[in-house]
Amino acid sequence: xxxxxxxxxxxxxxxxxxxxxxxxxLHMIRENLALTGTKNGCEAGECGACTVLLNGEPVNSCMVLxxxxxxxxxxTVEGLTENGELARLQESFKxxxxxxxxxxxxxxxxxxxxxxxxxxHPTPSEIKEALVGNLCRxxxxxxxxxxxxxxxxx
Amino acid sequence: MKKxxxxxxxxxxxxxxxxxxxxxxxxxxxxDDIQFGVKLLYARIKRxxxxxxxxxxxxxxxxxxxxxxxxxxxxxxxSGRIGLYLKDRHIIARNxxxxxxxxxxxxxxxxxxxxxxxxxxxxxxxxxxxxxxxxQDAIKPDAPLIHPDLGEYEVVNFIFPKPGTNISNHxxxxxxxxxxxxxxxxxxxxxxxxxxxxxxxxxETHVAxxxxxxxxxxxxxxxxxxxxxxxxxxxxxxGMSPADIKVISPxxxxxxxxxxxxxxxxxxxxxxxxxxxxxxxLRLTREEEFYTNFVRQALLIRLKMGCDAEGNILAMENTMYxxxxxxxxxxVNITRAGGYSSTGPYDIPNVKTDSYCVYxxxxxxxxxxxxxxxxxxxGIEQCVDELANxxxxxxxxxxxxxxxxxxxxxxxxxxxxxxxxxxxxxxVAEAIEWGKPSEPSAPHKKRxxxxxxxxxxxxxxxxxxxxxxxxxxxxxxxxxxIGGQEIGQGAFTVAAQIAAAGLGVPMDWIRISxxxxxxxxxxxxxxxxxxxxxxxxxxxxxxxxxxxxxxxxIVAKAWKENKKDLExxxxxxxxxxxxxxxxxxxxxxxxxxxxxxxxxxxxxxxxRGKFMPTYVTGLDKDTGQGKRAVVHYTTGAQGFIVEVDTLxxxxxxxxxxxxxxxxxxxxxxxxxxxxxxxxxxxxxxALFEQLVFKEGVLQNxxxxxxxxxxxxxxPDKMESYYIEVPQDDGPFxxxxxxxxxxxxxxxxxxxxxNDAVGIRLEGPPFTAEKLFMAIxxxxxxxx
Numbered sequence: 001x002x003x004x005x006x007x008x009x010x011x012x013x014x015x016x017x018x019x020x021x022x023x024x025x026l027h028m029i030r031e032n033l034a035l036t037g038t039k040n041g042c043e044a045g046e047c048g049a050c051t052v053l054l055n056g057e058p059v060n061s062c063m064v065l066x067x068x069x070x071x072x073x074x075x076t077v078e079g080l081t082e083n084g085e086l087a088r089l090q091e092s093f094k095x096x097x098x099x100x101x102x103x104x105x106x107x108x109x110x111x112x113x114x115x116x117x118x119x120x121h122p123t124p125s126e127i128k129e130a131l132v133g134n135l136c137r138x139x140x141x142x143x144x145x146x147x148x149x150x151x152x153x154x
Numbered sequence: 155m156k157k158x159x160x161x162x163x164x165x166x167x168x169x170x171x172x173x174x175x176x177x178x179x180x181x182x183x184x185x186d187d188i189q190f191g192v193k194l195l196y197a198r199i200k201r202x203x204x205x206x207x208x209x210x211x212x213x214x215x216x217x218x219x220x221x222x223x224x225x226x227x228x229x230x231x232x233s234g235r236i237g238l239y240l241k242d243r244h245i246i247a248r249n250x251x252x253x254x255x256x257x258x259x260x261x262x263x264x265x266x267x268x269x270x271x272x273x274x275x276x277x278x279x280x281x282x283x284x285x286x287x288x289x290q291d292a293i294k295p296d297a298p299l300i301h302p303d304l305g306e307y308e309v310v311n312f313i314f315p316k317p318g319t320n321i322s323n324h325x326x327x328x329x330x331x332x333x334x335x336x337x338x339x340x341x342x343x344x345x346x347x348x349x350x351x352x353x354x355x356x357x358e359t360h361v362a363x364x365x366x367x368x369x370x371x372x373x374x375x376x377x378x379x380x381x382x383x384x385x386x387x388x389x390x391x392x393g394m395s396p397a398d399i400k401v402i403s404p405x406x407x408x409x410x411x412x413x414x415x416x417x418x419x420x421x422x423x424x425x426x427x428x429x430x431x432x433x434x435x436l437r438l439t440r441e442e443e444f445y446t447n448f449v450r451q452a453l454l455i456r457l458k459m460g461c462d463a464e465g466n467i468l469a470m471e472n473t474m475y476x477x478x479x480x481x482x483x484x485x486v487n488i489t490r491a492g493g494y495s496s497t498g499p500y501d502i503p504n505v506k507t508d509s510y511c512v513y514x515x516x517x518x519x520x521x522x523x524x525x526x527x528x529x530x531x532x533g534i535e536q537c538v539d540e541l542a543n544x545x546x547x548x549x550x551x552x553x554x555x556x557x558x559x560x561x562x563x564x565x566x567x568x569x570x571x572x573x574x575x576x577x578x579x580x581x582v583a584e585a586i587e588w589g590k591p592s593e594p595s596a597p598h599k600k601r602x603x604x605x606x607x608x609x610x611x612x613x614x615x616x617x618x619x620x621x622x623x624x625x626x627x628x629x630x631x632x633x634x635x636i637g638g639q640e641i642g643q644g645a646f647t648v649a650a651q652i653a654a655a656g657l658g659v660p661m662d663w664i665r666i667s668x669x670x671x672x673x674x675x676x677x678x679x680x681x682x683x684x685x686x687x688x689x690x691x692x693x694x695x696x697x698x699x700x701x702x703x704x705x706x707x708i709v710a711k712a713w714k715e716n717k718k719d720l721e722x723x724x725x726x727x728x729x730x731x732x733x734x735x736x737x738x739x740x741x742x743x744x745x746x747x748x749x750x751x752x753x754x755x756x757x758x759x760x761x762r763g764k765f766m767p768t769y770v771t772g773l774d775k776d777t778g779q780g781k782r783a784v785v786h787y788t789t790g791a792q793g794f795i796v797e798v799d800t801l802x803x804x805x806x807x808x809x810x811x812x813x814x815x816x817x818x819x820x821x822x823x824x825x826x827x828x829x830x831x832x833x834x835x836x837x838x839x840a841l842f843e844q845l846v847f848k849e850g851v852l853q854n855x856x857x858x859x860x861x862x863x864x865x866x867x868x869p870d871k872m873e874s875y876y877i878e879v880p881q882d883d884g885p886f887x888x889x890x891x892x893x894x895x896x897x898x899x900x901x902x903x904x905x906x907x908n909d910a911v912g913i914r915l916e917g918p919p920f921t922a923e924k925l926f927m928a929i930x931x932x933x934x935x936x937x
Contacts, residue, residue: 030187034189035180036180036183036184036186036187037179037180037181038180039357039358039407040186041357041358041359041440042440042856042857043439044440044856044857046440046856046857046858047357047440047857049357077179077180078179078180080179081178081179084179086175086178086179090178090179093174093178094170094171094174094175094178095170097170097171097174097823097824097827099171099177099178100408100643100644100827100831101356101357101358101405101406101407101408101409101641101642102173102176102405102407102642103184103356103357103358103407103408104357105177105178106180109178127865128865128868129865129866131864131865132864132865132866133864134865135357135857135862135864136357137354137355137356137357137408137410137835137862138408138642138831139827139830139831139834140830140831140832140833140834140835140863140868141834141863141864141865141868142830142834142868142872143827143830144865145865145868
């Protein structure tokens, strides 16, 4: 397999890696960089557990090749927390018990984070629409939607 | 200070989840996140493409020669059988395959890609056999046998296989006088319902990593609800001591039953035995998770119910054919649970139940959140609606009249304990404004209301044990060692709350010892059956009692006081007799110095506790009668308002309401979170979910074709309530609530649909397509 050198920024840190042509961004994040907060739920772009920001856009990292990320800016769930301090969005997830098993949570947080960047005061239906690609089997979503709403409040 | 006041501060309080910080930051460790270094090998499994066939030959020689392949295993490598209640399953098929997806060979290699490539090089020759895909076909006398050796399998004493047939368990209830009962009925309803296979689909697929050291000892890292049951089952299967197997289980990314018992975890163990010293990882792909993981068994249920003119249910005949799949090692107990709870939460004097677990060549059936109960109640609660209709009685009034109450003799002979089901019915009826029409949002739309009740007992062997250990540190903090798993339900939080309340220390002094590790964690049978808060909670309270006893002994001796006058609050021991005080941190490790430097009293405090129900009895094989079939029943009700678009068949849920009797809500917000999440999973199973098999081949093994509920599928409004009628042997009166919220959902929605458009479908999912076709047929018959 042909190897490529790529340079990128992840969670504000500059990295340079040699990657094979078929390595996905998901595997690069989890295995080469050991950022295991990003989860592997289906590897088919259907569940949203592996959502990360690629140049500010939420993507299913299982559907992106690492070689496409040369010069890119990537953000994973680990990038949401600054010096161990939870961001406002994480605080509201915490306050509302918007988490159960926690496996979908990293992807959920990233998608919601991007929504709030783009639309600081979304309506519940805008939140639902934004999160439709992030599956959760435990919570029933209601608390997640409320948490995003709470984080967007005054 | 009264004990009850001290407890009130922690019990019944919305303490934040103890796992929340880790789960917010991506730090929470799941099995696939553990780093194993360069020795790690990757396993892939060659699976049967046939639903039923004899294996004529397997040639693995080419795979073994592929560079990077370290081990290849087939059924020839191990002859033993595994199973929780009935040992009917080979880890890898031997001589015969019984479902599509059954393992026939396994490969461990330096990468998943090499392992996949090796699978293609394994040649398997099959001789196809006739396959059975419906339980009603498999029970026919001339049906080919899927397990000709059924009579030789090891089985627990409460499961009754019928060798020479495809029936691996037949549970019976014979109570009362059926013949005369029917004669006295003013109305009788007979119906048949079919509840299809569904899949658990936790977001985290199954993953297990096994390592066998040179002496043969096994370490297994798994995403598991049952590290101890896995250890013990694997030990038994290989004839090893459980002490030579260590199961380590970090956080679980969703279980819902599918990570109980042993399913795929023995496969990497078998491979690891061939490459000693190297960890071998098997992670199921999402596709494998769909078609090879244990499924929720399909059920064909035939019900006959009758009542007198006043609306008293007099008799019920319930015949259930469970599609057990190719192995029923766990499924036989689902059949039993369906059997002993077969009346639903009703007081019925005459009962005849036959619950059959039937082998088919479908994927293996296993436990799924409230196993058997959602399926059973889908039948019963629709039938109850029909019966009330037939005698023109209000459906809520009909239920209130017949519902089970404290002191009733249940169908098994057990006496019912106090329960708050009537309060649950009232709460739900009030919340959906039962009896009051709800205006549809457009002329072509119709609204309806439906209600369904439920009960469920923890389904388990009679004597599953729990234990807990509390180990103090020098600053007063406590390690709580438990074997109950955090699978999202909040078990660790509730465990810590119970420990803190039981000891009398601040909540943040309690630390859960994790990950679960069978070498260090206290024994727990399995995190299943909604039993953990109740049983593990009792063990923790027992451990707290033991620790307090030790603490009081030391302090009483040092202060020369009576132990009975001592109390602990906020981590400080004080005397109710004098004004003396001492913080736990001052002595729980070091002890208390005697006066004038004349030695010490005490030493490190370790509290140990256990709980095991000792009162569950066996049931008669032919009548299902016994003194006490189960430990207890959690009861509840759900009500739905739905709107059906008669032009498209699309169903919208306007309002969904739940009420359950939890005995005592130790953490009320977590109780509500369980109810909401379970209800949405129930809605998902009612509206979208079905594993579509075609000659045993799963047609929809992905999230596009097997839809689960998303953010866009929620009811417009959801409400959850709980009632607290205490459980006499529950910690602070608590009972479980993990599984119950999805049990009545399908039936409640079906009843609401019937109220809206007068249609009853044979079974879920109630898709727009099915509703549209039924409405069309209805219009035609009216024309």
